Amino acid sequence: xxxDRLARWEPVQPMTAIAATxxxxxxxxxxxxxxxxxxxxTSTILPDDVVRAVTKARKDEAAGSNADVALDVIxxxxxxxxxxxxxxxxxxxxxxxxVHTPVHYDQIAFEExxxxxxxxxxxxxxxxxxxxxxxxxxxSGDNTGPGSPVFHFQQWRKNFVEVKLMLKxxxxxxxxxxxxxxHPELGNRDxxxxxxxxxxxxxxxxxxxxxxxxxxxxxxxxxxxxxxxAKEELLRPLDDVNSDPQLADLERRxxxxxxxxxIGPMGFGGKTTLLACKIGKRNRLPASFFVxxxxxxxxxxxxxANLDQAGNVMEWLY
Amino acid sequence: MAIVKLxxxxxxxxxxxxxxxxxxxxxxxxYTGRDAVHHRLHSGVKPPVDLKGAIIYHxxxxxxxxxxxxxxxxxxxxxxxxxxxxxxxxxxxHGIRGVIGKGGMGPKTLKACAEYGAVYxxxxxxxxxxxAASIKRVDGVDWMDLGSPEAIWHLWVEDFxxxxxxxAHAESLHQRxxxxxxxxxxxx
Numbered sequence: 099x100x101x102d103r104l105a106r107w108e109p110v111q112p113m114t115a116i117a118a119t120x121x122x123x124x125x126x127x128x129x130x131x132x133x134x135x136x137x138x139x140t141s142t143i144l145p146d147d148v149v150r151a152v153t154k155a156r157k158d159e160a161a162g163s164n165a166d167v168a169l170d171v172i173x174x175x176x177x178x179x180x181x182x183x184x185x186x187x188x189x190x191x192x193x194x195x196x197v198h199t200p201v202h203y204d205q206i207a208f209e210e211x212x213x214x215x216x217x218x219x220x221x222x223x224x225x226x227x228x229x230x231x232x233x234x235x236x237x238s239g240d241n242t243g244p245g246s247p248v249f250h251f252q253q254w255r256k257n258f259v260e261v262k263l264m265l266k267x268x269x270x271x272x273x274x275x276x277x278x279x280x281h282p283e284l285g286n287r288d289x290x291x292x293x294x295x296x297x298x299x300x301x302x303x304x305x306x307x308x309x310x311x312x313x314x315x316x317x318x319x320x321x322x323x324x325x326x327x328a329k330e331e332l333l334r335p336l337d338d339v340n341s342d343p344q345l346a347d348l349e350r351r352x353x354x355x356x357x358x359x360x361i362g363p364m365g366f367g368g369k370t371t372l373l374a375c376k377i378g379k380r381n382r383l384p385a386s387f388f389v390x391x392x393x394x395x396x397x398x399x400x401x402x403a404n405l406d407q408a409g410n411v412m413e414w415l416y
Numbered sequence: 417m418a419i420v421k422l423x424x425x426x427x428x429x430x431x432x433x434x435x436x437x438x439x440x441x442x443x444x445x446x447y448t449g450r451d452a453v454h455h456r457l458h459s460g461v462k463p464p465v466d467l468k469g470a471i472i473y474h475x476x477x478x479x480x481x482x483x484x485x486x487x488x489x490x491x492x493x494x495x496x497x498x499x500x501x502x503x504x505x506x507x508x509x510h511g512i513r514g515v516i517g518k519g520g521m522g523p524k525t526l527k528a529c530a531e532y533g534a535v536y537x538x539x540x541x542x543x544x545x546x547x548a549a550s551i552k553r554v555d556g557v558d559w560m561d562l563g564s565p566e567a568i569w570h571l572w573v574e575d576f577x578x579x580x581x582x583x584a585h586a587e588s589l590h591q592r593x594x595x596x597x598x599x600x601x602x603x604x
Contacts, residue, residue: 186542227563237563268494269494304597306495
């Protein structure tokens with residue numbers, strides 16, 4: 099009995115390929131090169147779902163208005179970045195990797211390969227030197243340092259690696275907000291209170307998060323997991339529909355009302371303030387009710403890839 | 417839509433002719449300056465360049481050194497509101513006539529625009545390639561010890577487009593849109 103249980107702790111199929119973590123390892127090189135290409139694509143090519151949403155928004159604005167001019171420039175920018183393989187936005191943001199790995203996969207090797215890819219992407223100008231010591235202000239110069247880049251690992255029972263990358267600029271990150279309900283002006287612990295909290299975030303942000311924006315929202319969780327999950331909601335395709343009918347309805351209402359606010363692109367006034375709103379929920383403590391909102395700019399850089407166990411790209415996502 | 421052509425350095429009369437909603441096209445020198453630059457100026461350090469009549473661009477560009485010259489890979493505006501505590505002082509003490517950024521600024525800056533004759537120009541946030549396309553040369557850099565995104569880059573621009581959202585007549589598009597959107601959302 100005891101022996102059986104011990105045996106189960108042994109790797110079923112050790113992944114010797116990925117376990118080879120020396121810098122010279124050709125397999126680690128493969129992984130690093132795949133991730134470098136993922137970073138290049140993410141920084142320079144806006145995903146199709148976001149491009150569609152921006153294109154649709156322009157049709158709604160009055161021709162010649164400031165909002166129309168803003169969306170026209172945004173459209174030109176999307177094309178220039180893609181055609182010249184250059185960063186869409188100079189703020190290449192917090193570098194967030196969301197990784198699903200098979201059981202027994204060497205996550206340390208992945209971190210090392212990804213960190214190498216980040217350094218290389220910074221040298222090539224796909225990423226800005228964006229990682230600064232919080233007290234001294236000293237820039238590490240290569241986007242690495244304590245907490246940078248960011249990794250979220252999760253195991254799954256599939257035999258390949260799924261990596262999603264989000265680059266979230268500081269301008270929009272600064273517009274994130276967390277509310278605790280009940281709130282004297284915003285209301286109670288119900289869907290109306292949640293809606294009011296989200297719309298207050300949109301009001302306070304105005305154009306400063308580079309509207310039209312996209313919201314990721316988490317209802318519940320603790321303060322830390324709430325914000326983390328709010329960001330993960332942003333990984334959903336913009337045109338999907340929430341499987342929870344109450345949340346689907348709330349998402350639709352928030353976008354509709356935000357777009358009637360008149361804030362508009364860049365806060366110039368206009369009809370499109372939000373491109374989408376994605377809401378999830380986590381269980382909470384009876385004592386707590388947080389609404390955590392991750393504000394994403396229109397330049398929503400997120401891409402992904404499925405990788406085989408040797409680090410090669412099997413399929414690009416988004 | 418008429419486009420107002422501006423050449424740096426700006427004189428006060430040209431700035432006072434501008435109104436919220438005007439589109440401008442700028443040719444000449446821009447100096448980048450964001451959080452660390454403003455903080456350092458505020459602490460009393462003298463600027464390394466003459467800012468009289470200058471435009472400060474709230475921007476932390478992506479710069480790559482190719483051979484012995486700097487090449488600008490991306491250069492859109494950063495959020496300006498973080499400079500709200502300092503900007504009025506830079507207008508008063510160093511004579512800048514324009515600020516380019518995004519998201520607008522608050523009452524201290526608006527008051528200083530009217531008092532000293534300056535204007536806030538809004539570039540399109542996130543449009544780093546469109547902005548970079550009008551940057552023809554990188555003429556120099558100061559305060560690199562602050563790190564590349566925070567340094568003072570000397571950019572030569574031709575036909576850099578922006579929209580006046582705060583003018584020297586105490587008008588702010590941002591203030592107006594905030595008040596209107598607040599009322600509209602409260603009515604829901």
